Amino acid sequence: MNTPLHLIDKYNVAVPRYTSYPTVPYWDADNFNTDHWKNSVKFSFNESNEADGISIYIHLPYCENLCTYCGCNTRITKNHTVEEPYIKAVLLEWAMYRNIFGQKPVIREIHMGGGTPTFFSAGHLKVLIDGILMHSTLHPDAEFGFEAHPANTTTAHLQILHDLGFRRLSLGIQDFDPAVQLIINRIQSFDQVKTVTGQARKIGYTSINFDLIYGLPLQTSTGLSATIQQVAQLMPDRIAFYSYAHVPWIKPGQRKFTEHDLPDAYTKRHLYNTGRDLFTDLGYKEIGMDHFALPTDSLYHAEQCGTLHRNFMGYTHQYTQLMVGLGVSSISDSWYGFAQNVKSVEEYVKLVNAGELPVFKGHMLTAEDLIIRKHILNIMCTGKTSWNHPQHQCEALLQGIERMQLLADDGLIELNSGELSVTQSGKRFLRNICMALDARLWADKPSSQLFSMAG
Template sequence: MVDQYLAGKYNVAAPRYTSYPTMPYWDTAAFSLTGWEDSVKLSFKESNGTDGLSLYIHLPFCESLCTYCGCNTRITKNHTVEIPYIDAVLTEWAMYLQMMDEKPVIREIHLGGGTPTFFSADNLNDLIKGLLKDSVVHPRAEFSFEAHPANTSFDHLQTLYELGFTRLSLGIQDFDPKVQFIINRDQSVEQVTAITQQARQIGYTSINYDLIYGLPLQTVEGLINTLEIVSKLMPDRIAFYSYAHVPWIKPGQRRFTEQDLPNAEAKTRLHKIGVSLFKSYGYHEIGMDHFALPDDELFMAEKSGNLHRNFMGYTQQHTRLLIGLGVSSISDSYNAFAQNVKTVEEYLQLVNSGKLPVFKGHLLTDDDLIIRQHILDIMCKGHTEWHHLAVPSHAVAEGIQRLQVLANDGLIELSPGGLTVTPLGKGFLRNICMALDARLWANVPTTQLFSMAV
């Protein structure tokens, strides 16, 4: 009863905190392209020789619209879009190369979307070879890509593996036919099984399944059946996301209504069942929404205190500089964020005219950097400390006051020097971080900007 009471109390609109400040609170007026380029150059100079950099490439095309999806996508069956888009991504990368005074050391590459496997294996080969042509691959580099089980071929797996990819993420969501129909996401158990087995035979060392709870028409029985299938395939990692219902941002979600969604109580039950089953299968809970087997590097990173979180999600490697290429991609230079334009046409037009396709961003203040680190520590380590601050900033001090309510509810243990998330609080990380979100509390939204926390 206590868990259900807290779920109701804390079921408020809350950011997922892949960044701080969150995007609605970026100070775009103070941002400039020159300031962004200067920040990239500084970050590259300070970290390339030690950490290297990460690349995220957004490949937006999908052949059909998955109605649950909150990503920036372009729906088309016209595959002639592939080569012009890849050429533009490589041209954008060349613009960043001009800001660097030595060859970049590539520590991470992640292909996201959209559907990266919309692109042919040959075209993905050209993309990756083009990115690496004037770069150095870090000896501990990790390359990963997202894949739709319904269109991922053996050629995709083999080609990308030969280019250095060892991590694969399959978007499954739910195997229940009724759920798959209403979210327009059709893939069979046989397809997922075949891709998983092929990837392991080829040599992939980490396979992730994306699953979602709180989907329309989702039931306890259907979720349990999905997870029993997953337990037979035993992916190395599982991302178990809460469905984010934001139809005012993603009109495709209007195919169904709130009446089709599990209510907060039912959604909480789905989450608890999922977490319980994952643990019974031998998975360990990692940060927020993630689970890993004990021999997976994500679990080892959490145990060693090296877990990191950025716009690509949780990672076991930390680079100061993350460059996002492609439409709507977000970059992070540690001191600044920048986002590319959101439509394919504008992206192609800007890049092909020799202009960096950034349209907005944020330069982090001293307070931003302090709060960002606290939020990262909460999300990745389950604790944070401020005892090293001689005098906490006004923004942090106000956040500490707001945290007292969460401490009273048993979600955190609060001390003069910091906080520790309790086992009960692991399900409320977004709420805990929100208490420290100075920019949100300075300008409380009058309309809903974020999905619900539960």
């Protein structure tokens, strides 16, 4: 179903991606300190560790080259002597969290992101994961995954991480069009991707994801279609099909190109429709926002069963209440609070070597925040939510429901007594729908652009 042009124009506004609520710019520094955070972690751990286990995200920031589209926290260097001291620092931070827990954690999920995790040698990654697992218990449904650059992922990386329990691999493709690859400085050939994918499957990886981006500079529907035709030769289990977030005021590397190099809102929406239609023709099912999966993949099964979950690592098929983020700039989530680590590698290493938890900001959720957060999570994961029970209601929610009437009038949602559901047309506008409930944003509208555009 193609989206009407007037709706594309109307809802192409700056909108958060809602990997958290409240979103990071609206965290309240006045109600946060390190002691509050530690108490929140301990409380959440005691509540959930035995039954659900915990998730761990490890941020590995190093890259040899700057991809100019990238919005992640990265450090560009070709000096690989940085690997060992950084891993030691991450393991020191993990020891601090184990001290907060007071007992062995049950690990349900590990995800390594970046940066480029495969910047690190296979041997150093083994030291890292061995250090994490050494003082832990594995959940029976434990699942490990990592992000990789096709151009530097070796058989040794794949084999050693598989031996450590990794079964999910995510390859950053973005686009195979040479002109697009050149302007975003992300160069990898189809043959490299084919080789890594084949090696991973031969070794025993059970879920392979390709990251693709629409809305990149110089991107065309013809070039994107050709990219997807190549992807179809490999048929990854999952595809993350993200909208390019143009935020040059945050990421100066994006100033290598200008807005004139980017597709306009209508063209960008056509790019998305092209990709979605081609993925559907290939047998992929649309999952939540920006994701597609084959019917054999666990992400699809989770959506069908209503157990799909979303956190700072993205969509996952299993839920943990506590997610610990390790490494520079990582964000942790206790459900009752968020905390972000310092963003400088030097400051991060200095703090952990001094025995200090390296968080520099965070937010402790209020009762109202928890209610709004749950509704936004429901919308992002299941496309519906309800507030029939008094414990699911608050004044801010009711004000948000009033704002949603405009979305209902445009056919993006259906509002009934005490519940809403996202329509097929509305799936393209999940971020806009969630924004209607964002009490903190509406109470303090930004005077300058904080978020990427929805289109």
